[in-house]
Amino acid sequence: MNQNAKSDDDTIDLKELFFSLIAQWKVIALCIILSLICAIFYIRITPSVYSTDALVQVEDGKGAASAALLGELKDFSGGLGQKSPAEAEIEILNSRMVLGKVIHDLNLNITIKDSEDTPFNRLFSLENTQLKYDTQGVSFSSKQHSFLVKQLDIPNFYLDKKLKLKFEDNAKFTLSDKDQIIFSGDLNKLNQANDSKGTWKVNIVSNSPFQQDFFLTKLSATTAVELLKLNYTVAEKGKMTGVIGLNYRGEDQQHITNVLNHILEIYHQQNIERKSLESKQTLGFLDQQLPELKQQLEKSELKFNDFREKYNTVDVTQESELMLKQNIELEKMRIELKQKQAEFSAKYTADHPLMTEINAQINALDQKSKELSQAIKRLPETQRLYLQLYRDVKVNTELYTSLLNSYQQLKIANAGEIGNVRIIDTAIEPVKPIKPQKLIILVLSIFVGGFLGTLLALLRNMMRSGIKDSSQIENELDLPVYATVPRSPVQESRIKLLKKKKHIPILAVKNGDDIAIESLRSMRTAIHFALSAAKNNLIMISGPAPEVGKSFISTNLAAILAQSEKRVLIIDADLRRGYLHKYFNHDNQAGLAEYLNGQQNLDTIIKTTEITGLSVITRGKSPTNPSELLSSAKFATLLEQLSPLYDHVIIDTPPILAVTDGIIISQYTGVNLVIARYAKTQMKELEITINRFEQVGVKVNGIILNDIVRSAGGYGYNYSYGYKASTEQD
Structure with a gap:
């Protein structure tokens, strides 16, 4: 191999690569079509998924009831640390307290699946079914049939299990687990039963039951919540914004909106109930205290009036008046602290700092009240009694009035409680699905199909490690390339039918201006010079292996020579698998094999054709000893007799590397041509073939490179339109 060949092997011809892809455009197109079909199947069997969302704002502040009662005391809790107001609410939105109630209300813990719902059935089914969840139950319906599961209470043992529902002809139904009936009942009524697993309560309503079976599943609370969370997301919009976004996905627009x-x-309901819990706790305390205070007030007024009637009016000194005022203030402060204590008990434990502080203040007030009582006891008897009775009336009046005012304020605050969350956007029914995104899938399928097709074409091109350059043959074997024959566009539509048909049209006759025929015409001059130095006018055409196009080249070359007013004879010497008789529309009887076996004479085996000047000898019936027949003296004598009768005698032989027939025949011929097929014949095969000829002292005159399918400017030819088949398989 010379230096130029090595240089060529180390480089990539981009032009050649480009045109090799164009030549395989059908492979790429087929991959794109298959990819589109797969994408259409995926879109057809995949249900559309819709999405709806909502917005909730969390306000960081106390409710109306807290603002009315806490007063200055709210400052004590303000410095205990604070997080994002949305963090706790997100956890509540994901809690079983909220989601579990939704699942129970809308019966989301019941699933229904059609036993015939498979990807194959979805692909070809035209019937639309609808699964609907609401407070009444779960319904499954089509145009003609429907049923409603109003109640499905089953033993815990069967939770999360698929139970097969089968409708009977007599308005009954059965539930089966692993092909074993575990419950049966009547339609349109509540069916109750007890077994070893537990209690059953099943109510299925249907006036037009389905014929097929269904799978019913009652989900446990944990499973139902986890299943709902698969399509449900909650997240804060931004950071520390207090705005929460909710999103829910599903196949039914109305269903996901309702959920x-x-x-x-x-x-929202639980938030209001939680925020009004303080007011309810305080109102409960006041409902208990007000009747008692009223009763105490009435008793104290009665005693005070009796005392005044008995002793008339008693002058109260300034000191006594001061003690009275102090006593009243202490009692008022004490009852207010008691009220706050009841309020905080709804929020905090007894060990909380706020509770500890209130208890300490109440103890301090009790101590001062005791000291004041001791001071009052030291007053004169009449004055002391008057002061005590007057104090009781005054204190009870003040306390009753204060608690009554607080009670009215709490009633108003409780009625106006709205919680600390505000629903900004409610869920609305979506119009367009979010997936599958059909246009994107189709576009991606085109790109994927194109990529896979290109990759397959490149792999096929890489696997074609055969001869792709006529100069490679000339440089390595030092033999001339007589012709490079491209694939014929005319034969492209016929190649698949050639073997099945009894008659194969000759391309040189049907389409004389075909590009492949023009290439064969160009080698007439080369054959003329080769014959001028040859021992006879016998031309043998062979090849290293089958399917290189020997018969195509032999037949069309013979037709071209005959069309130039030459007497031409073509012999089918492939006694095993030759089929030259199909080109000339002759039967396969009375051929070369019969002549060599002595069954026919020479005149009967030479047959005329539709081409003027061209005769043919077919192979005849395949013999058991073809090599012995071809190496016989009778075959050599036959060639000697035929040579002077014709200008050219073309012999089509079997593959050289397969059998020895071609080597035997080459000893009698003057010109020996070897056919190599583009991208299929290996250089090593061609080398071994040439060596076989050299071993018997026969010279190969030239090579014909057949079935060119690419463009390669600079090699002496340029066929950029990517023809397919021009040669039928030998």
């Missing part, structure tokens, strides 16, 4: 709005409703 998300119900989540908002349950969440």
